[in-house]
Amino acid sequence: xxxxxxxxxxxxxxxxxxxxxxxxxxxxxxxxxxxxxxxxxxxxxxxxxxxxxxxxxxxxxxxxxxxxxxxxxxxxxxxxxxxxxxxxxxxxxxxxxxxxxxxxxxxxxxxxxxxxxxxxxxxxxxxxxxxxxxxxxxxxxxxxxxxxxxxxxxxxxxxxxxxxxxxxxxxxxxxxxxxxxxxxxxxxxxxxxxxxxxxxxxxxxxxxxxxxxx
Numbered sequence: 001x002x003x004x005x006x007x008x009x010x011x012x013x014x015x016x017x018x019x020x021x022x023x024x025x026x027x028x029x030x031x032x033x034x035x036x037x038x039x040x041x042x043x044x045x046x047x048x049x050x051x052x053x054x055x056x057x058x059x060x061x062x063x064x065x066x067x068x069x070x071x072x073x074x075x076x077x078x079x080x081x082x083x084x085x086x087x088x089x090x091x092x093x094x095x096x097x098x099x100x101x102x103x104x105x106x107x108x109x110x111x112x113x114x115x116x117x118x119x120x121x122x123x124x125x126x127x128x129x130x131x132x133x134x135x136x137x138x139x140x141x142x143x144x145x146x147x148x149x150x151x152x153x154x155x156x157x158x159x160x161x162x163x164x165x166x167x168x169x170x171x172x173x174x175x176x177x178x179x180x181x182x183x184x185x186x187x188x189x190x191x192x193x194x195x196x197x198x199x200x201x202x203x204x205x206x207x208x209x210x211x212x213x214x
Contacts, residue, residue: 052138082109087158087201
């Protein structure tokens with residue numbers, strides 16, 4: 001799943017899961033099952049594992065993947081090329097985080113994605129929301145926070161597919177983008193983490209990517 005030497009550029013610093021921790025073991029399990037090629041089974045909750053922890057580990061992984069994918073096309077996503085954050089002509093996103101920016105603001109795609117990834121990073125770094133130490137419980141609102149994170153990360157995939165697919169092909173990142181997005185979609189479908197309406201901008205692609213694996 002990693003880009004390897006082709007591009008080590010990430011949009012934001014990579015979020016690392018501490019080696020030797022239980023979450024690190026879960027991440028290794030996820031990577032091993034992904035290698036088997038069957039994404040439907042790869043996303044399933046491993047036997048005896050905690051759902052919150054499984055969702056947390058995968059959310060961090062998706063953040064890192066999207067971080068890398070967007071990092072490869074930042075030269076093409078500019079204030080001039082993308083004055084609004086959109087996913088095709090029908091979908092436009094305005095940014096609000098509920099704390100610093102309460103009223104949704106219209107801004108360019110690079111600014112929106114910067115706000116979004118910084119916001120996600122802050123959530124992932126918050127030990128009360130994403131505890132990395134064994135035995136520290138997840139908060140009661142963890143699942144709703146995770147759903148909001150994944151809903152917002154989806155918008156970066158949607159923007160890349162709709163507005164920047166040509167450079168993705170030029171950079172020969174198409175297979176990597178498709179595999180990453182397919183993994184993401186199978187995961188959110190398995191645990192019902194994103195409302196269908198939110199997925200509408202990429203509905204056709206989702207049907208195409210998932211129909212072969214039903």
